[in-house]
Amino acid sequence: MKKKLLSFAIVLMLTIIGVTTAEAGRGHDQPEFKDVELTEQQTRELKIMYEDLFNQRKGIIEKYQEFGVLSKKDADKMKEHIDQFAEKLEADGYIPKWDKKKKTNNQE
Numbered sequence: 789m790k791k792k793l794l795s796f797a798i799v800l801m802l803t804i805i806g807v808t809t810a811e812a813g814r815g816h817d818q819p820e821f822k823d824v825e826l827t828e829q830q831t832r833e834l835k836i837m838y839e840d841l842f843n844q845r846k847g848i849i850e851k852y853q854e855f856g857v858l859s860k861k862d863a864d865k866m867k868e869h870i871d872q873f874a875e876k877l878e879a880d881g882y883i884p885k886w887d888k889k890k891k892t893n894n895q896e
């Protein structure tokens with residue numbers, strides 16, 4: 789009896805986890821950004837804020853490297869990725885250009 793109850797509990801738990809995981813990706817649409825032109829002042833403000841953010845993230849990565857959580861190679865790779873993102877963001881005028889492809893019903 790205990791074996792059947794335990795088996796039932798495990799099957800129920802795995803079913804719930806499977807359904808939760810399958811539903812996790814649905815219904816999370818990305819925001820739609822309007823196509824606007826920022827003023828020079830707005831661009832400067834965003835540039836300063838992003839530079840602070842990127843410097844903080846790089847500082848955290850350096851601490852992880854210092855504490856032995858990350859290797860130098862991995863830390864450098866992560867910082868390079870941040871630099872590439874910063875360059876792309878600046879080229880886009882500090883307006884996010886996220887993938888605007890819409891999912892069809894077949895992809896859900």
